[in-house]
Each structure stands twice: as C-alpha cells, then as structure tokens.
C-alpha cells in the first residue's frame with residue numbers, strides 16, 4: 001500500500017490533500033489489485049472547491065476574458081489532450097479496464113469537443129427585439145449560470161466529463177468536477193492539462209471521493225447553480241430530488257435498455273456486426289448498449305446462428321493489449337450484478353445460448369471477466385428485458401410486425417437509443433419517428449459526435465449534451481429594457 005501513488009485533488013489551482021486525511025484504493029480490474037490511492041474528499045473539500053469556483057466566476061481573470069480568448073483556452077486544451085492522448089488512454093485502461101484500442105480512439109476524439117465548443121464561445125449571441133412599446137430598446141443577453149457541478153460515472157470517464165466541461169466553460173461558467181470513485185486517476189491527470197492550457201485557478205476544480213460524501217454536499221451547496229450528471233437512473237432520481245430542493249438546473253444523462261431492431265429486409269451480415277458491437281463493445285458497460293436485439297421472425301434462426309458464430313470469436317484478455325476485444329467488468333460489485341442478472345434470466349426461463357458464466361480463460365487472469373452472453377426465448381416483460389444490466393448480456397426477442405417491434409422497443413421505462421436495420425427507406429423513416437428514444441441509428445450503431453445532440457427520452461434523462469443546443473444548458477437569458485424616448489411614464493400604471 002505504501003508503494004501506491006497518493007494522489008491529490010485540484011482546488012483553486014492548488015493540488016491538495018483531503019481535509020479528512022484519508023485516501024482509498026483504486027483497483028485495476030484486470031489484475032484485481034490496487035494501483036493508486038485516491039483522496040477521500042468530503043464536505044469540507046467541497047466547500048473549498050465551490051468557494052474557489054465561485055470566486056473564480058467573479059474574478060476578472062475569467063470574467064473579463066473575451067469570449068474569443070475563452071475559446072482559445074479551450075483550443076489550447078484540445079492540443080494538450082492530443083499530445084497526452086496515449087498517456088491518458090493508458091491511465092484510463094489501467095483504472096477502469098476499458099480497452100486500450102477504444103481509449104486511444106476516444107482520447108483522439110475528445111479534443112474535438114473542446115475545439116467545437118471553443119469555436120462556439122464567441123458565437124453566443126443575444127437578440128434585439130422589435131419590441132411593441134414606442135421609445136424602448138429591448139435586447140437579450142445570454143449569460144453563464146455560475147458554478148456548475150459535473151458528476152460523472154466510471155464507464156467513459158473522460159468523454160462524459162468532456163461533454164459537460166466543454167460547453168460549461170465555453171459559456172463562461174466555472175466547474176467543480178466529481179469523477180466516479182472508480183475512475184479518478186484519469187480525471188486528476190486531465191486536471192493538470194487545464195492548468196497547463198492557462199485556465200485561471202479555480203475555474204476547474206476536482207474533488208474525488210464517494211457519491212454520498214462529495215456528490216451530495218456538492219449538489220446541495222448554495223453556490224452551485226447547476227448539476228450536470230451522468231450515471232444510473234436511480235442515482236439520477238436522487239440527484240434530481242436533491243437539486244429540486246435548491247431549485248437548481250439539471251442535466252441528467254441516465255441509463256438505457258436500447259433495442260437493436262433487425263428487419264427481414266436488412267443486410268444480415270452488417271446487422272450481425274451491428275448487434276455484436278451494440279452489446280459487446282466496452283464489455284456492454286455503456287448506457288447506449290443495444291441490450292435487446294429484436295429480430296424479425298422470418299430471419300430469426302439464421303440471424304441467431306450467425307450472431308453466435310461471430311460472438312464466439314471475441315478475444316478476451318488484457319485490456320492493454322491492442323488485440324483484446326472484450327475486457328473485464330470495471331468493478332467487483334458490477335461483476336456480481338451482471339452474474340446476478342444472468343442467474344435471474346435463467347430462472348425466468350430465458351435460454352442461455354452463449355456464455356452465461358465468469359470467464360475461466362487463462363488470458364483473463366484474476367480479473368472480473370464475464371463471458372459474452374446471449375439469451376434467446378426472452379419475453380419482453382422479463383426482468384432481463386426491462387432492467388439495465390450494464391454488462392455483456394444480450395436478450396433476443398422475436399417480433400412479427402412493425403407495430404409489434406415498436407411496442408416492444410418502446411415498452412421499457414428507458415428511451416436512450418435504438419437501432420434499426422433495414423434496406424427500406426420507408427421503414428427507416430417511420431421507425432425513426434415511432435421509436436421513443438433520444439438517438440436513432442439506422443444501419444449503424446454507437447455513432448456519436450460533438451455536433452449531434454445526445455440524451456434520453458423518459459427515464460433515460462433530461463436535457464441534451466453535444467451539439468449547438470447543449471451550450472444553452474449552461475446559459476440563462478437576460479432581457480434588458482432601455483428607455484430611449486426620455487418621457488417618464490405614469491408611475492402608477494405598468495407599461
């Protein structure tokens with residue numbers, strides 16, 4: 001334990017130890033061994049961080065920067081991330097077990113968000129209104145909110161933080177970021193780059209620790225104006241309730257039970273690849289996982305046969321190996337949860353056609369690996385078809401008609417994403433309209449971009465991230481009235 005690196009938190013431009021004097025271990029999911037010590041933040045640290053962010057928000061070093069200069073800081077940060085992408089990818093893989101192959105791609109793409117919102121910073125414009133009152137000039141200003149609390153999960157830690165930090169900073173806010181307890185090391189390494197890019201002290205602060213000890217005091221702090229949260233829907237519900245007490249703004253990106261729907265007119269080979277990538281990429285630990293494959297009955301047997309054949313070829317093992325395709329589950333408790341859902345599915349009568357157990361392969365070592373798992377015979381109302389597993393577990397559900405596919409796909413509490421595989425343009429368009437989800441992919445899956453809005457319908461969330469509209473989540477509108485006629489109105493009558 002003494003050999004492990006003891007990390008520090010970033011508050012007000014200083015790298016500091018937690019007020020509690022306590023640290024906790026971060027465990028590498030491949031070796032199942034501790035590899036870093038994370039500061040165990042608490043209310044006292046949150047208070048310091050919010051005070052620093054609040055002071056920075058009103059400080060000329062940030063407030064008086066022109067929007068163009070603010071954008072230039074974001075662009076400089078993008079360059080630094082590009083330069084450090086390899087190092088950050090390796091840290092992330094060691095900390096949360098995500099494949100290095102995926103992390104390199106993600107780290108090379110993350111800078112685009114900072115460039116995009118850096119470019120947008122000086123395009124935040126108010127309007128002059130042709131107001132219906134003579135002698136009055138009325139215009140609007142789009143202003144930042146103040147201190148934004150960013151609370152992020154462990155599955156794509158830096159990407160999901162970027163989705164919050166880039167628009168929040170471009171809009172002129174300051175930030176206190178609480179990363180997941182399971183993926184704090186990459187967040188702290190990322191924090192160094194904000195400093196190097198030249199952001200004034202206190203504009204970005206990072207407090208590590210647990211949800212109840214850091215997240216809650218942050219959400220309920222009087223001087224926090226907005227909470228931007230990504231995580232599970234139950235936690236999101238709690239966050240929403242806490243935020244409501246302070247009448248705070250929220251963006252919530254929550255879970256999903258997305259349907260990947262394959263019609264009999266689809267290009268089957270492409271659809272099989274799409275369904276595999278929908279569920280087994282990132283070991284199924286993504287909010288957008290296509291965890292339900294809805295298959296048109298005429299092609300069911302053929303499709304399942306090809307799907308099993310491809311899924312069986314998945315190479316498991318060390319996530320730092322570029323050839324690995326399915327890595328470990330990030331946390332022990334998540335590993336146990338996935339195995340629990342597999343047991344529940346079997347008890348419910350689903351038929352396990354692949355996997356369904358911990359991986360016993362030598363290349364998996366002592367890590368928390370679950371075999372890619374496929375169930376057939378799944379009924380739409382089974383728990384395995386309704387609840388988010390967040391692991392490499394796919395449920396196959398047959399359907400006969402378009403109407404039935406829509407009913408099954410929309411028949412969960414979630415609405416994050418859906419995939420449609422068809423060669424019919426009519427189907428592509430009508431399904432895009434009828435599916436209740438924030439993202440629809442047709443003949444593709446998992447694509448995201450800094451340009452395209454992302455977020456959930458129903459219990460999958462509130463608000464949108466990415467794209468032009470996302471910056472509005474970090475702004476408030478002020479209406480300014482100026483009397484240019486100089487004639488004082490009757491003070492007893494509202495104008």
Ligand code: NDP
Pocket residue numbers: 151152153154155156160178179180181182209210211212214215216219230231232233235236238239253254255256286287288388390416456460461
């Ligand atoms: P959690 O909801 O458990 O945690 C998310 C974050 O919230 C963590 O930083 C966590 O801290 C913190 N937190 C936990 N409890 C509280 C609390 N009471 N008050 C304030 N903050 C709290 O999610 P996971 O980290 O387990 O991530 C997986 C979940 O995230 C999945 O359900 C997935 O669907 C969802 N997700 C959604 C995405 C989307 O964009 N829609 C994208 C990716 C994931 P800590 O864990 O350190 O205690």
